[in-house]
Amino acid sequence: MFDQQQGVNSSLDPWTLLKAALENGVTTIAVNVQTSLYYYEKGVLTLNGCADAVSGWPNHAIMAVGWGTEGGLDYVIVKNSWGNGWGENGYARIEATKGSGMGACQLWNVASQPSSIV
Secondary structure (H helix, E strand, O other), X not given: OEEOOXXXXXXXXXXXXXXXXXXXXXXXXXXXXXXXXXOOOOOEEOOOOOHHHOOOOOOEEEEEEEEEEEXXXXXXXXXXXXXXXXXXXXXXXXXXXXXXXXXXXXXOOEEEOOOOOO
């Protein structure tokens, strides 16, 4: 993962990097919104459930605010800008796939975190 501001090219997997970043606060990530994410209501959106977002480029920014595990499946908790009527009161849980690839909804494609607030 390459951080354009810091110039860091890490050999760590994106899941480890995101968890570390979330220790310092909210992290902005870009995802590829297709039908599966647009109509998301509840539960963990898995790589298979978000298969329609495999191709194309990220087209929407959301905030990663935390993570969790359910039934052995790790996920990222994200806050969307579409209001409380979307998803789980404005939030979603997206599978935190490990290893190579962009992850569910291209979760690992682009991430950034402010170093300070002015």
